[in-house]
Amino acid sequence: PLSYQLTEKPDWITITGKNILFSENRGVARTGIVTFTQDESMLTTSISVEQAAGSIGSNYIFTINGNVGNVSWTGVKATGESRSYTITSSKQTIVNGAVEKTDNITYTSSSSVD
Known part of the structure; x- marks a missing residue:
């Protein structure tokens, strides 16, 4: 297999090895693209991401x-x-x-x- 590099991603996405971590969203829905580029050919492939709005x-x-x-307190003594x-x-x-x-x-x- 030919080597490749991560060439683009939003700051709310972290990539470690072959795992993608999406940070918690506390705002409106957001979208982003993660792009990888093959080293030798410069061909690219992408993952389009849509993350739901936070609440x-x-x-x-x-x-x-x-x-x-x-x-309710009942039975309070008459004597106090x-x-x-x-x-x-x-x-x-x-x-x-x-x-x-x-x-x-x-x-x-x-x-x-x-």
Whole structure:
């Protein structure tokens, strides 16, 4: 077999041996061409690549005592008592279907009395 060289490729493609690696796409769909050139004849052959658009989204988490939405406390003693609660308030950044990071976010509180 005659030798050949990689002569053209987009920067989001890496070639190692006979393997082609496509880096993660975080933006719009993209296309590219990988071109190889035969050393002796200068003939070329190409691979046309179309990579799907990436997706970036958010998932907000806001829970009280592990529950999404409202919590009801019944049976509070007439003489009074103390109860504790835990609030989780965070935002997940989701890239291409996988959670990339989770950030804590602030929240406000209020109370009402009947």
